Amino acid sequence: MASPDVDSPWLCAANESFGGCFNMQIEEIKSANVLNVLEAPSSSMSDTCNIPKPPPYPNKTSKAANNCKRILETCSVPREIKDTWDRLFKEAYGVDVYIITDSKSYIPAHCNVLSISSPVLGNILQRSKVKDGIRYIKILGVPCEAVYMFIRFLYSSCYEEDEMKKFVLHLMVLSHSYSIPSLKRVCIDFLEQDYLTKENVIDVLQLARSCNAPRLSFICVRMVVKDLKTISSTEGWKVMKRANPALEQELVESVVEADSRKQERLRKIEERKVYLQLYEAMEALLHICRDGCRTIGPSDKMLKGSQVPCNFPACKGLESLVRHFSNCKTRVPRGCVHCKRMWQLLELHSRMCNDPDYCKVPLCRHFKEKMQQQTKKDEAKWKLLVSKVIAAKNALGPFSARPVDLF
Template sequence: MYHMEETRNTAATATPTISGDRMSSHFQFSDKNSLPKPDVQILTSNGLRIPVHTGILASVSPVLENIIDRPHKHHSSEKIIPILGVPCDAVSSFIQFLYSSRCSEEELERYGIHLLALSHVYLVPQLKHMCSKSVGQRLTIENVVDVLQLARLCDSPDLYVKCMKTLSNNFKAVEKTEGWKFMQENDPFLELEILKFIDEAESRKMRTRRHREEQRLFMELSEAMECLEHICTEGCTAVGPSDMDPTNQRGPCNKFSTCEGLQFLIKHFATCKNRVNGKCSRCKRMWQLLRLHSSICDRTDSCRVPLCRQFKLKMNRQKKGDETLWSLLVKKVASARVMSSLSLPKRKREELRETIHDHGIRNFRI
């Protein structure tokens, strides 16, 4: 696409040329009188010659600088740099950017793909960034495969990722396009790359979904621990400490949806005849909640929750065996509890701490 041709002045051609006077107005220079006479010409695909200045081209593009600095066979010859394979107007917009560092939205919309290729070939990073952003904003189902191939060739990672995400989100529609069918026949490695990206994207979504579900479960368990302490210290509606006056019933708390379910579980646990032999699934759940609380609780002597101290003593006597999963659960719930407590105002946290330490009874009133 780029090399310098030299033709003798005597071998004049009939190709159209932008004159030096017209060039200033064509490229919108602020001070055309300050520019020296053009000393090189850009040759486009349709034969148009654009006179330009080697100093400006060399200062913006290192590739053009290397082309200009090549030794010439004939010192008296006319210098020509052909830029072929793209529309003439795209070349004009490219040259205008080299002079002014500006490119209109209309030009980016019409010639964004061509300008991206030119900016990559001639190492003009500012224009390349502008084109990548503009082309990415105009992605469609029909052109996404073609733009993806261009992004790979032009080493444009941002545009590449955006194309991949568009493909992943609209894969069924993209599969029906001519661009996809052509790519399948001519570039199977790119097809494999796309399918691999889609598979990894789905795996990430599944991991994220699973992580959110786990966090939701840990937050629910943390809330259950708070409700258990709340019931054992202050009482809630019909369930509370055994020393609380039955006529002094408290109203529903702000987490009553969780607290109510826990109250039903406590009522069942207190009256169930199978809670010790392990035949009752609801009682098993209550035993697990009590054990989980004991694993998290750091107030062994003042804790109001039943069996907290007993569970701690039992866990201390047991040898460290297959407790990895349980320890991980305790760690996750404790972390969720800390995050939940940090979301409370400071006054609420202090009131909750004082309420818990002011009581010392270990039984329910049901």
């Protein structure tokens, strides 16, 4: 078709109509003026001409492109489109492929759809023989119903919940064998949420490892670790024990390791409680010697037995220990067990005290001077204890009051 004449009456009339409606006046712009506008303003340009700088050119990986990509990834296909593709598969209109299953059944399909959906099926179809315009391929080793669900999913991504529950393991194998990641994700999600039980967890675990599903494999191992006694009595475990003894050994070792970690965690929790109790004892000791509490305290203060309860959780037990320490006749280091504990608390306080000259806790300066005579080994032990006591308190925060039994 010939191109329209630029000076045609139609274009002239159109220009006249637009010009009449909007009353637009367009002046001719010379090329030199255009270059002046595009170039950066020079010092000779008038200050009254405030022309903003043009925006920078967008990058190839701009935010708009990323947002567009995100929208495309999250958009869903309308139900009508899925129904159309589902009908195309079920009604078998214009099929050119027949899939042969174990039961000698034929499932009709379209070569182009299968080739686009799965590169593995595409290679198989290229090598298949054509007879009367129809290609024939085989998918064996799984039930015919599972193959039907598999091919249907390639068309419309549709499936029935009851059928998925019945053939999910077969579909998992097919999705991995024929490289269909979308179906594989559906099967993994279904297994993780609805299908996994103590009876089939061993079978699912072996399938997850064969089909490269690490998350599902981890979930299965975690279930085995939680209830080894019940799972080890299932039929799946017995079959696995005969066919794959290495996996049985690995699962048993995982259970032992998990139990060891649990015991270590409980040990650290109990150890942290002891360090926290020691810190609270230091606080209560300083409180008793400086302010006094109930019926015990410094000699320069008169205390009443009806005094309000103390806020220090270790104060009650420490009062009994201090009272015993003041009245015990065998009050020597390594003598009475309770006195020995009191000596240790006093020495721990002295190592944590930063102002021994004005401290009212007994023997604080004495232990400070004694530190200089201790061996490096003993000094290292005390420093480690002090650091752990402070770390336990800092880890639990200021709201960690709890009763402490020191006597």
